Amino acid sequence: MGTRYFTKDHEWIEVDGDNGTVGVTNYAQEQLGDVVFVDLPAKGKKLTQKGEAAVVESVKAASEVYAPVSGEVIESNAALAANPALVNASAEKDGWFMKLKLTNKDELKGLMDKAAYDKLVASQH
Amino acid sequence: MSGTTETGPLLKTPLNALHRELGGKMVPFAGYDMPVQFPDGILREHNHTRTAAGLFDVSHMGQAHLYGAGADVALERLVPGNLTGLAPGRIRYTVFTNEQGGILDDLTVGRADGYLLIVVNAACKDADYAHMKKHLGADFRLDILADRALLALQGPLAAKVIAKFAPAAAAMVFMSFASMKVAGFDCVVARSGYTGEDGYEISVHSRDAEKLARLLLAEPEVKPIGLGARDSLRLEAGLCLYGHDLDTTTTPAEGDLGWTIAKRRREEASFPGAKVIVKQLAEGPKRIRVGILPSGRAPAREGTEIVDTKGNKIGVITSGGFGPTVNGPVAMGYVARDFAKHETEVGLVVRGTTLPAKVAPMPFVPHHYFKG
Known part of the structure; x- marks a missing residue:
């Protein structure tokens, strides 16, 4: 088990050593509604913190997902191509988007822990 | 799903409180505070409408009556549809065109006893009313039905549901309308809609709208449906959304709406932009x-x-x-x-x-x- 961090844009990243797994939060999937397609970055793509990492399409609209930290994509979740609704069913586990090799771990310091993120979500209701 | 530029407070339909009670996610649309979806979500709402019956609030749309002898002839000066050939109790889809052949709005026109029943888009209704008043002149009176709501009941089980409240509605055919009681309320019922499914649009007095909506929603076949599913349903049905698929830069010929323009209207070429449109219809846009x-x-x-x-x-x-x-x-x-x-x-x-x-x-x- 690694350490999980959250962004104010409702992404999560679970960091284990130099690598991290990225997804959107359960709150984000509730806001998106039924997910019908996820446009994931190719392996090897270099992402910069707060830059576009993926696009998630719901029935009503396309929404950008940003990289919580900078890194290189080492794997995208192939299961989402066949079953994008995994994002709705399991946003914070099976519906992960991509795995990154982090290039600047200092960036993690600016992210929230779960308690801080839950507080942020509570304030948005 | 975008409406017009929002300025000032949003308007509310007579079902606004009910939408909120049902958990509707409210968004601004064409100047109104409208539900984009209910807790079921767009996907389930869409599928429910295709397999059972969905209830839509379309009260934001404009409803009006046009009175005056020869109102059909007069209104033909503004639209390319065949209105003089419209039988009593029937409805036709047409468009307001401008002098360049562009589309100002799409609308339906029904022939009632002594007047025409006109339904226009929410975002365009004020401009449409002004346009008609300006061009039709003093011989005709436009009554804007600001005190009426419009509910759409759509889906393969819509006829079964409405028959419980208005038996006469079951025998109506597509694009016809009639005045009748629905659950005891005075309504104008049309067998029409914008989902591609069988269904009805029910014009009801604002004071009765919530009561009627609750009665319909109490039926096991019926669920409330928001604007999100309305959009995906009409898109699958190949139906145009004004402001997106049609606007003042598109003509009826370009919009593949040639089927709405009868031979007589093409020959007479007596509607705004006829010169452009008739040429495009003949030669291909x-x-x-x-x-x-x-x-x-x-x-x-x-x-x-x-x-x-x-x-x-x-x-x-x-x-x-x-x-x-x-x-x-x-x-x-x-x-x-x-x-x-x-x-x-x-x-x-x-x-x-x-x-x-x-x-x-x-x-x-x-x-x-x-x-x-």
């Missing part, structure tokens, strides 16, 4: 609205550029998204005439990548209208 089916899973949204196999721009998507019944992306847009043939291979530029797609016939889901 330079560009035309077509259905587009993306080959992959990625939806192509409004504004997506359409290119030929060499990458040259040939058109633009005007409505696009995910079709739950099709179970894949669907879209419509305008392409240069040479590319309008079904099965023509085109590309869609989505986020910088050209994705393969084909020109496809519409509707994407067959219409299920009740023709008797």
Whole structure:
């Protein structure tokens, strides 16, 4: 088990050593509604913190997902191509988007822990 | 799903409190505070309408009566539809055109006893009313029905449901209307809608609207449906959304609405922009609205550029998204005439990548209208 961090844009990243797994939060999937397609970055793509990492399409609209930290994509979740609704069913586990090799771990310091993120979500209701 | 520019407080339909009680996610649309979805979500709402019955609040649309001897002849000066040939109790779809042949709004016109029943889009209604008053003159009176709500009950079980409250409605045919009591309330019921399914649009006094909506929603077949599913349903049905698929820069010929213009109207050429439109209908317009089916899973949204196999721009998507019944992306847009043939291979530029797609016939889901 690694350490999980959250962004104010409702992404999560679970960091284990130099690598991290990225997804959107359960709150984000509730806001998106039924997910019908996820446009994931190719392996090897270099992402910069707060830059576009993926696009998630719901029935009503396309929404950008940003990289919580900078890194290189080492794997995208192939299961989402066949079953994008995994994002709705399991946003914070099976519906992960991509795995990154982090290039600047200092960036993690600016992210929230779960308690801080839950507080942020509570304030948005 | 975007309306007009929002300024000032949002207007509320007579069902606003009910939408909120039912958990509707409210958004601004055409100046109104409207539910985009209910807790079921767009996908389930869409599928429920295709398999059972959905109740839509379309009270934001404009309802009006046009009085005066020869109102049909007069209104033909503003639209290319055949109104003098409209039988009593029947409804027709047409458009207001401008002198350039562009479309000011789309609307339906019904012939009642002594007046025409007009229904226009929410975002355009004030402009439409002003347009009619200006051009029709003092011999005609336009009564705007500001105190009436409009409920749409759509889906294969809509007829079964409404028959419990208004037995006479069951025998009505598509695009007809009649005054009748629905659950004891005075209503005007039309067998029409904008989902591609069988169904009804029920005009009811604002004071009775919530009571009637609650009665319909209490039926096991009926669920409330928001604007999100209304959009995906009409897109699968190949129906135009004004302000997106039609506007003042598109003509009825370009919009593939030639079927709304009868031979007599083409010959008389007595509607605004007739010169442009009749020529386009005869020779074929330079560009035309077509259905587009993306080959992959990625939806192509409004504004997506359409290119030929060499990458040259040939058109633009005007409505696009995910079709739950099709179970894949669907879209419509305008392409240069040479590319309008079904099965023509085109590309869609989505986020910088050209994705393969084909020109496809519409509707994407067959219409299920009740023709008797």
